[in-house]
Amino acid sequence: MFLLYEYDIFWAFLIISSVIPIFAFVISGVLAPISKRPEKLSSYESGIEPMGDAWLQFRICYYMFALVFVVFDVETVFLYPWAMSFDVLGVSVFIEALIFVLILIVGSIYAWRKGALEWS
Amino acid sequence: MIIDTPEVQDINSFSRFEFLKETYGIIWTLIPIFTPVLGITIGVLVIVWLEREISAGIQQRIGPEYAGPLGVLQALADGSKLLFKENIFPARGETLLFSIGPSIAVISILVSYSVVPFSSHLVLVDLNIGVFLWIAISSIAPIGLLMSGYGSNNKYSFLGGLRAAAQSISYEIPLTLCVLSISLLSNSSSTVDIVEAQSKYGFWGWNLWRQPIGFIIFLISSLAECERLPFDLPEAEEELVAGYQTEYSGIKFGLFYVASYLNLLVSSLFVTVLYLGGWNISIPYIFVFDFFEINKTYGVFEPTISMFITLAKTYLFLFIPITTRWTLPRLRMDQLLNLGWKFLLPISLGNLLLTTSSQLFSL
Numbered sequence: 001m002f003l004l005y006e007y008d009i010f011w012a013f014l015i016i017s018s019v020i021p022i023f024a025f026v027i028s029g030v031l032a033p034i035s036k037r038p039e040k041l042s043s044y045e046s047g048i049e050p051m052g053d054a055w056l057q058f059r060i061c062y063y064m065f066a067l068v069f070v071v072f073d074v075e076t077v078f079l080y081p082w083a084m085s086f087d088v089l090g091v092s093v094f095i096e097a098l099i100f101v102l103i104l105i106v107g108s109i110y111a112w113r114k115g116a117l118e119w120s
Numbered sequence: 121m122i123i124d125t126p127e128v129q130d131i132n133s134f135s136r137f138e139f140l141k142e143t144y145g146i147i148w149t150l151i152p153i154f155t156p157v158l159g160i161t162i163g164v165l166v167i168v169w170l171e172r173e174i175s176a177g178i179q180q181r182i183g184p185e186y187a188g189p190l191g192v193l194q195a196l197a198d199g200s201k202l203l204f205k206e207n208i209f210p211a212r213g214e215t216l217l218f219s220i221g222p223s224i225a226v227i228s229i230l231v232s233y234s235v236v237p238f239s240s241h242l243v244l245v246d247l248n249i250g251v252f253l254w255i256a257i258s259s260i261a262p263i264g265l266l267m268s269g270y271g272s273n274n275k276y277s278f279l280g281g282l283r284a285a286a287q288s289i290s291y292e293i294p295l296t297l298c299v300l301s302i303s304l305l306s307n308s309s310s311t312v313d314i315v316e317a318q319s320k321y322g323f324w325g326w327n328l329w330r331q332p333i334g335f336i337i338f339l340i341s342s343l344a345e346c347e348r349l350p351f352d353l354p355e356a357e358e359e360l361v362a363g364y365q366t367e368y369s370g371i372k373f374g375l376f377y378v379a380s381y382l383n384l385l386v387s388s389l390f391v392t393v394l395y396l397g398g399w400n401i402s403i404p405y406i407f408v409f410d411f412f413e414i415n416k417t418y419g420v421f422e423p424t425i426s427m428f429i430t431l432a433k434t435y436l437f438l439f440i441p442i443t444t445r446w447t448l449p450r451l452r453m454d455q456l457l458n459l460g461w462k463f464l465l466p467i468s469l470g471n472l473l474l475t476t477s478s479q480l481f482s483l
Contacts, residue, residue, distance in 0.1 A: 010234055010245045013153050017230035020157070021223035021375055024203070028371035032206050041211035043274040044366055054212075054273045062286050065457065069289040072465070076296045079472075080252055083304035086479060094480055098473070105469065117461045119454035 064116045068108070075104050156244055160233055163431075164381045168195035170435065171381075171442050178446045202374035210367045213273040221268025222368070222375035228260035229382045236389045237311045239399050239426030250311040251299050254390065255292075258345065261379070262288040265354070268376075269364040280363025283453065284347065284354035290460035291344035291351075297468040298334040298341070301475040302327055302394050315398030328395045333471045335395050337464055339440070342387035344460070347380065349445040353453055384441060385434070392433045399426035 043050050082089065082097050111117060169184070169192055176183025184191025209215050235250040237243035247253055262285040269281015303309045305327065306317035318325045328335050344351040355363035365376050392398060451459070 006245065006247060009149065009153065010231075010247070012149060013156075013234045013244060014227070014231050016150075016153055016157060017227050018223070020230065021226055024371045024375065025219070028203050028205075028207060031204050032370055034206065038211070040208060043210045043212060043272065044361065045275065046361075050274075054275045054278050055270070056275070056278075058279070058282055062282055065286055065290060065461075068461070069293065072293045073296070076293065076300060079300055080303070080309065083300050084307060084309055086304050086476070087307050087483065090483065091480065094476060097476075101469065101473070108465070112462070117457070119457050 061119055068111055068116055071104065071107065075101070153244065156233060157230075160230070160382065160385070163385050164378060165195045166435070167381050167385055167438065168198075170438065171445075174439065174442045175446060178443065199374055199378075202371050202377075205370040207370040207372065208367070210273055213367065214271040217267045217271030218367075219372065221264045221266075221271060221364075222372045222379065224264030224267065225261050225379040226375050226382070228257050228264065229379055229386060232257045232386055233382075233389075235311050236386065237315060237393060237398060238430050239423040240312060240316070242423050242427060243312060246310060246312050248308065248310045250309055251303060251314065251390075251394070252309045254386075255296050255299060258383075258386075259288070259292055261383070265364050268368070272364070272367040274367050276360040276362070276366045277364050280354045280360045280366070283360075284364060287347070287351065287353060287456060287460075288345055290457055291341040291464070294337050294460065294464040294468040295341040295345065297465075297472050298331070298338040299394065301331055301334050301468075301472050304472075304475055304479060305330060311393050311398075315393055315400065318397045319400045322400075323397075326395060326397045331395065331471070331475070333467065334475075335391075337468050337471065338391065338395065340459075341464065342391065343441060343444065344456075346383045346387055346441070348384065348441050350448040350451055351456060352450060353456060356450060384438070388434045388438050388441070389430070391437055392430055396433050396437065399430045401425075401429055 043054065045051065078100070079097065082093065086094075172191070172194065173183045175181075184194035187193040187197045209218060232254045234244040235247060235253050237246070265284040265288075266281045269277045269279075269284070272278070302314060306314045308314065308317070314327075318327055347354055354360075355365060360366070365373060368376060
């Protein structure tokens with residue numbers, strides 16, 4: 001079972017830092033002037049009338065990079081416990097970690113060759 | 121009928137005492153939290169002033185000079201001006217996402233200050249997963265940028281938000297791998313332990329000398345994470361008017377502004393902690409050690425000196441990102457991603473394996 005009493009101050013800090021933007025919004029809501037006009041509220045598109053919807057299709061590349069990111073991020077999360085107790089675990093676990101990293105390197109070379117890391 | 125008044129009073133005073141004790145306890149926990157918040161705010165004001173003055177020096181201008189002596193209060197004046205400005209919500213945008221976006225960006229960066237040590241005891245929470253917590257929390261900020269880009273319902277904002285997310289996830293991995301090498305060297309992820317592992321051998325004990333490649337990768341990736349100039353594609357003025365900030369005005373724009381400088385400060389603080397020896401004075405064979413021994417009894421002197429050293433190193437390091445801003449031109453999107461994925465990622469993996477092997481020989 002986890003004992004999270006260490007995190008008490010962390011949670012308090014989180015609450016206080018979440019209060020800061022709310023506080024800023026409230027002060028600005030009280031102080032700031034309000035004057036609504038249709039031209040002012042329309043979205044900016046270099047001074048002309050906005051054409052069509054802004055939520056348009058975008059490049060598939062963003063998804064590819066996000067996928068590769070998830071792979072490597074999970075890898076580093078798995079490597080952290082190993083790195084923290086490296087002096088205890090020794091050579092055999094180092095070889096296991098090396099194999100783990102090598103598999104991922106092979107995966108990244110595959111992604112590279114298949115063009116997942118290409119922008120154009 | 122006799123009411124036993126003293127007893128009632130006793131109970132009353134006791135309950136009041138309990139109440140007081142509780143309030144006192146709450147205040148006692150809140151003071152150490154509010155102090156860093158105040159300190160961080162002042163730190164950000166100092167950075168804004170430093171950046172404007174250094175930029176002015178580089179471009180042979182005068183810089184801010186009217187608000188306060190040497191223009192020290194310029195940032196404060198700008199911030200209070202933004203409070204008085206109108207909050208414009210774009211008509212077709214998502215109001216909720218539009219407001220939550222900047223808040224998430226600020227909160228996630230502010231929270232990462234909780235693990236920054238200023239002295240061996242002057243740290244808000246000394247968690248044993250310190251740096252890891254920072255990495256985990258700092259990757260929440262791009263969600264806020266993506267939300268604000270999407271919620272604006274503007275093509276520039278949307279593209280800017282997407283670019284911000286793509287950029288910060290690309291440079292997250294080299295950064296994480298560098299921090300991983302550091303925590304491997306000091307066998308701990310706690311920020312306090314990492315600094316204490318560098319305290320031996322003075323200046324030469326810094327992780328900078330043991331991890332030169334890691335330091336350079338960390339520097340580049342933290343610049344990219346802060347969206348500083350060679351990597352400020354999400355808000356590239358010539359292409360995307362101001363990126364995800366295009367539709368923002370008033371205090372919401374101010375929150376983005378504060379978030380970017382908070383991010384710069386925290387990454388500079390982490391460079392100090394991870395690579396530049398943290399709060400150690402780092403000059404070997406000098407009277408300082410005897411000096412400290414004498415003054416240890418006072419208890420206030422040492423934390424103050426430690427905090428001063430940490431902040432001095434941090435602000436001296438900040439000169440590098442600020443001067444870089446006016447030295448290097450902006451990259452293209454494909455160059456940025458190539459640098460992240462095809463250059464920094466393999467090198468940081470190699471750096472990790474190199475560090476591991478050298479540690480293995482020293483076992």
